Amino acid sequence: MSSKKNKGKGKKSQDEENISFGSLSDLDSSGFLGLCVTDFIEKAEEKAPKRCRSTLVQMSLNTMKGVTACIGRPVLISSPTGRQEVCIAWPAAQFPGRKIGLMTDMQCILGVKPGDAVIVEPITGAVLHAEELQLSLRKEDESLDTEDFRSFLLQSLDSRILLPGSSFFVSYFGRKCEISVTSLKGVDGVTLSSPSPPLPAPSHPDSDSDAAPLDLSLHLAQLNLNPSCSTPNRSSSSAPLAPVTAHTPDATPSSPSTRFLSDSTVSPNSETPGQSMHESHRDSKSQTPSAGRNGNDTFYSVCSSTKISFTHTQDSEGEDQERSKVTYGKIGGLSDQLQVIRETIELPLKHPEIFKNYGIPPPRGILLYGPPGTGKTMIGRAIANEVGAHMFVINGPEIMSKFYGETEARLRQIFAEAAQRQPAIIFIDELDALCPKREGAQNEVEKRVVASLLMLMDGIGSESHSGSLLVLGATNRPDALDPALRRPGRFDQELEVGVPSAQGRLDILHKQLHSVPHNITAEELQELADVAHGYVGADLAAVCKEAGLHALRRVLLSAPGIADKDLMDRVKVTASDLRLAMTQVKPSAMREVAIDVPKVCWSDVGGMEDVKLKLKQAVEWPLKHAEAFSRLAITPPKGVLLYGPPGCSKTMIAKALANESKLNFIAVKGPELLSKYVGESERAVREVFRKARAVAPSIVFFDEIDALAVERSSSSRSTGVADRVLAQLLTEMDGIEQLKDVTVLAATNRPDMIDKALMRPGRLDRIVYVPLPDAATRREIFSLQFHKMPVHPSVDLEYLVTQTERYSGAEVTAVCREAALFALQEDIKAEHITVSHFESALAVIKPRVPDSLLRLYADYQRQHGSGSFC
Numbered sequence: 001m002s003s004k005k006n007k008g009k010g011k012k013s014q015d016e017e018n019i020s021f022g023s024l025s026d027l028d029s030s031g032f033l034g035l036c037v038t039d040f041i042e043k044a045e046e047k048a049p050k051r052c053r054s055t056l057v058q059m060s061l062n063t064m065k066g067v068t069a070c071i072g073r074p075v076l077i078s079s080p081t082g083r084q085e086v087c088i089a090w091p092a093a094q095f096p097g098r099k100i101g102l103m104t105d106m107q108c109i110l111g112v113k114p115g116d117a118v119i120v121e122p123i124t125g126a127v128l129h130a131e132e133l134q135l136s137l138r139k140e141d142e143s144l145d146t147e148d149f150r151s152f153l154l155q156s157l158d159s160r161i162l163l164p165g166s167s168f169f170v171s172y173f174g175r176k177c178e179i180s181v182t183s184l185k186g187v188d189g190v191t192l193s194s195p196s197p198p199l200p201a202p203s204h205p206d207s208d209s210d211a212a213p214l215d216l217s218l219h220l221a222q223l224n225l226n227p228s229c230s231t232p233n234r235s236s237s238s239a240p241l242a243p244v245t246a247h248t249p250d251a252t253p254s255s256p257s258t259r260f261l262s263d264s265t266v267s268p269n270s271e272t273p274g275q276s277m278h279e280s281h282r283d284s285k286s287q288t289p290s291a292g293r294n295g296n297d298t299f300y301s302v303c304s305s306t307k308i309s310f311t312h313t314q315d316s317e318g319e320d321q322e323r324s325k326v327t328y329g330k331i332g333g334l335s336d337q338l339q340v341i342r343e344t345i346e347l348p349l350k351h352p353e354i355f356k357n358y359g360i361p362p363p364r365g366i367l368l369y370g371p372p373g374t375g376k377t378m379i380g381r382a383i384a385n386e387v388g389a390h391m392f393v394i395n396g397p398e399i400m401s402k403f404y405g406e407t408e409a410r411l412r413q414i415f416a417e418a419a420q421r422q423p424a425i426i427f428i429d430e431l432d433a434l435c436p437k438r439e440g441a442q443n444e445v446e447k448r449v450v451a452s453l454l455m456l457m458d459g460i461g462s463e464s465h466s467g468s469l470l471v472l473g474a475t476n477r478p479d480a481l482d483p484a485l486r487r488p489g490r491f492d493q494e495l496e497v498g499v500p501s502a503q504g505r506l507d508i509l510h511k512q513l514h515s516v517p518h519n520i521t522a523e524e525l526q527e528l529a530d531v532a533h534g535y536v537g538a539d540l541a542a543v544c545k546e547a548g549l550h551a552l553r554r555v556l557l558s559a560p561g562i563a564d565k566d567l568m569d570r571v572k573v574t575a576s577d578l579r580l581a582m583t584q585v586k587p588s589a590m591r592e593v594a595i596d597v598p599k600v601c602w603s604d605v606g607g608m609e610d611v612k613l614k615l616k617q618a619v620e621w622p623l624k625h626a627e628a629f630s631r632l633a634i635t636p637p638k639g640v641l642l643y644g645p646p647g648c649s650k651t652m653i654a655k656a657l658a659n660e661s662k663l664n665f666i667a668v669k670g671p672e673l674l675s676k677y678v679g680e681s682e683r684a685v686r687e688v689f690r691k692a693r694a695v696a697p698s699i700v701f702f703d704e705i706d707a708l709a710v711e712r713s714s715s716s717r718s719t720g721v722a723d724r725v726l727a728q729l730l731t732e733m734d735g736i737e738q739l740k741d742v743t744v745l746a747a748t749n750r751p752d753m754i755d756k757a758l759m760r761p762g763r764l765d766r767i768v769y770v771p772l773p774d775a776a777t778r779r780e781i782f783s784l785q786f787h788k789m790p791v792h793p794s795v796d797l798e799y800l801v802t803q804t805e806r807y808s809g810a811e812v813t814a815v816c817r818e819a820a821l822f823a824l825q826e827d828i829k830a831e832h833i834t835v836s837h838f839e840s841a842l843a844v845i846k847p848r849v850p851d852s853l854l855r856l857y858a859d860y861q862r863q864h865g866s867g868s869f870c
Contacts, residue, residue, distance in 0.1 A: 034117045035063065035100040037107065041092055051158060054169075055085075058092040058101030059120075069122045074161055076295050077102075078119040079110040084293060086123065086161040105169045121295040127161060130300040132185040132307045141177045150308045153179075157302040163293065165194035182311055186300045326381040332511035333504025333537060334375055337495055338382075341366070344493055345383055345470060352468050363492040364460045365471035367431070367485075369478040370497035371694050373538030373588050376474035379497065380427040383472065389423040397433050400445070407445060408452040415456045423468035431473040432480040450482050457490045499536055499694055505529040508537050512544040518573040528578055534587035534664045534695030546581035547573050587664065587695050600655040606784055606809065607777025611653060614768050615640065619743050620661050623697060637765035638733060639744035641705075643751040644770035644857065645849040647810030650747040653770070654701050657745070664698040666691060673708060674721060681721055682728040689732040689742070696741035705746040711755045726755055733763045749853075751860055759864070769861050772849065773809050775801050781809055785816040792832040800838060806847040815841045 041058060049072075057077065059069070069075050069089040077100075078084050085106065092101060100120060102110070112118060135153075137144060149172065156170055167180045183193040293299075328338055348355055348362035355362050368376040384391035392414050401407045418424040428434065435450045460469055473491060475481060485491055500508060506529035513520065532540065551573045555562070562570070602612055622629055622636035629636060642650045658665035666688065673684045692698045702708065709729060710722045733739055746764065748754065758764055773781060779801050786797070804812055818841035823830040826837070 035098055035120050037112050037116045038099045038101055038114050040101040040103045052088045055087045056090045057087040058090055058095055060095040060097055061091050063097055064089055067120050074123045076121050076123055079112050081111045083110050084163055085166055109167045123295050125296040126298045128186045128300050129303045130184045130306045131187050134182040134309050136180040136182045136311050145310045153308055159301055161299050161301045164192045184300050325385050326378055327385055328382050332508035333500035337497055364457055365491040367491040367494045368474045368497050372476050373536040374497045375537045376497050380472050384425050389425045390421040392418050392426045394428045407449050411452050418469055425470050425472055427472045429474050431475045432477045435482050435485055436480055437482050454484055502530050505532050508540045512541055516573055520575050524575040531662050533697050539587055542585045543581045546585055547577035550577040550580055600659050602656050602660055605656050606780035611768055611770055615657050618766050638739055639764035640766045641764045642747045642768050642770050645808055646749050647808035648770045649809045650770050654745055664695040667701045669703050681725045685728045692742045699743050699745055702746040706748040706750045706753045709754050709758050730757055767864055778804050778812055781812045790832050792834045795835050803842055815845050
């Protein structure tokens with residue numbers, strides 16, 4: 001009973017399919033039909049032969065009958081975009097009618113997606129063997145051009161029908177590769193080449209309004225104005241076209257897109273006498289010949305005797321890659337380094353015979369070192385592109401393996417491949433992670449890797465190498481490398497890629513903004529380059545990127561609904577965008593020590609014009625008037641010491657100097673450098689000056705330096721740690737390594753306790769006394785405070801100046817603050833501060849600087865003066 005019910009149910013579903021599919025027996029004689037694309041059913045391919053599973057397409061049995069396709073036989077599929085592929089028809093149970101199941105890769109190759117329509121027709125023409133097959137690899141797959149890969153392709157493509165201009169995917173040792181067919185030659189001597197790209201056809205008749213005129217012209221061409229016909233019909237005589245061969249150049253078969261449109265817009269069972277639609281299109285003067293193929297053309301399949309060759313052409317993004325290729329002309333701010341590199345590298349790689357004839361050994365390696373983001377990796381890529389050498393990149397941490405011997409084997413493999421592809425460059429990035437010092441290695445793997453690299457670099461100069469192999473290393477920690485690597489014969493030359501100067505930053509900005517629409521003048525760009533202290537190439541690239549985003553957001557806010565075309569014309573980067581971006585992108589070397597410099601201006605510091613002038617001479621003048629300093633042979637001071645009573649605005653002056661000079665400011669509190677561990681305090685001092693040099697010009701501010709640089713003769717106050725820190729500080733400020741464009745600013749209330757070696761010219765050149773404020777300075781301090789406070793007009797400013805004799809700046813400010821508190825204490829809703837409040841504050845706050853300390857400062861000033869340039 002149940003079997004009859006199932007049988008009846010199956011018959012019913014089949015009848016429903018027939019009803020939904022329509023009458024396929026009335027198809028025209030051209031034998032093709034438009035089907036709707038759907039996803040492939042994976043389980044349906046289990047019974048299909050393995051060699052053809054990648055090219056299977058699924059259809060129901062009735063659909064296969066409608067297109068006169070046989071099981072396991074090839075069919076030609078044409079997409080609306082003009083692409084064609086030959087696939088194997090395979091039935092699938094319970095598959096919907098008027099549908100064709102395509103695998104994801106096949107959908108990608110044909111440029112269709114589920115819901116799109118394709119033309120399907122059986123292949124009825126001759127299928128001959130291909131004698132030669134020319135394939136095209138993508139740029140990243142060019143290394144697969146080997147005999148092993150050709151043999152693999154012959155096995156994978158056995159008996160497969162290929163078309164010129166088509167593509168296919170293969171998986172080779174887990175690597176998915178896309179390969180295009182450039183041309184093929186059959187055993188009959190006919191060569192088929194890739195056609196020119198066809199004009200794109202609309203993916204759906206209703207998806208694009210531009211397709212309306214084309215659809216209308218097709219409908220008009222298909223109309224029959226015979227009075228005997230009540231409805232316009234399609235012509236019935238549609239004879240198959242002759243196959244396209246090299247001997248029949250005049251044949252013009254219908255293009256796949258034309259056939260797609262004609263069958264998708266006209267009912268398949270309508271007929272009309274007269275000329276066929278294909279013939280009318282072929283005779284039309286406006287119809288251009290198409291390279292599309294028909295099912296009755298001659299096709300060619302791959303066999304074991306087919307010869308496969310590869311052409312190395314760029315992929316669809318080749319032009320963009322060519323434009324984005326790094327060359328010497330795209331690197332800014334490194335002209336001196338590039339000149340040295342070209343002299344050292346290009347001559348041996350381009351003219352190895354000269355070195356061989358004269359017995360000059362070519363360089364084996366060059367070490368690039370410098371801070372991160374300065375362009376070391378970019379230089380390596382530019383060298384490979386300019387010289388035309390093969391580039392092998394080794395990233396230090398990536399090549400390390402936990403398995404014994406695998407890291408060394410990988411290194412040997414890379415050097416062997418480079419030796420076969422000379423001229424070649426092996427670029428090792430982050431070399432310090434791959435080859436640290438062996439005495440400090442944590443395990444045996446690092447020691448073996450260093451030994452292997454030493455052996456491989458020694459082998460570069462052997463007879464098996466022609467001298468066209470170079471090792472380029474990059475690191476930002478050259479001191480961490482094993483010393484054996486840095487000797488001549490391995491890394492022959494070491495080249496520093498440092499932080500760019502102002503002129504280098506200008507060059508980098510020019511290169512970054514070359515392809516960016518902007519309206520920045522040369523003067524504005526020079527000004528931005530001058531204030532971008534410590535910015536490296538990567539920082540400036542980030543600044544330009546952030547400025548572009550600011551410009552885009554500005555235009556979008558002003559015109560939210562603007563079209564993309566108009567948006568591209570209106571977005572232009574301005575100097576204000578770059579300035580705003582520089583406030584958000586900090587120099588790389590400053591990010592770990594960056595502090596928020598308070599917005600303190602010189603105008604916020606009352607009086608002390610003499611102190612301000614001396615600081616400007618020491619810090620700002622060497623930068624703004626460098627030519628004048630050079631003309632008079634003046635060496636800018638390396639250090640400035642501010643000393644004076646507590647509360648006289650020494651720290652506030654340092655803040656104002658940092659803000660007004662726009663220099664990178666590194667603040668160091670003396671006691672925080674001291675550590676209980678041996679060597680840590682000295683290392684902290686070295687690290688401070690290393691960062692200051694990296695972001696030069698910069699200011700290093702030591703507050704309370706008397707706690708750090710205690711006089712060494714004072715045995716009761718001096719300790720071993722303090723002596724070592726002081727010695728390190730002395731050598732950093734005026735040692736063998738020059739301290740260039742770094743100014744040391746120190747502040748103290750006890751200059752007599754600082755070691756005399758630090759106070760000599762050449763270290764702390766200028767010793768500036770910051771005295772107690774005089775009457776004019778106190779008047780200015782009160783004026784600045786009164787601008788912020790609601791003071792009653794009856795308050796006499798001169799009276800307060802007279803009453804605050806010998807008060808420090810901090811104490812004058814405290815008087816104003818205490819008076820405001822007295823006003824609130826008297827009335828919480830008080831709106832003014834009166835004279836009585838100030839008198840109460842003066843009664844509470846008294847000058848706290850003792851006479852003995854003032855006499856000490858006076859004696860010290862008589863002995864040391866105010867210093868001078870040296």
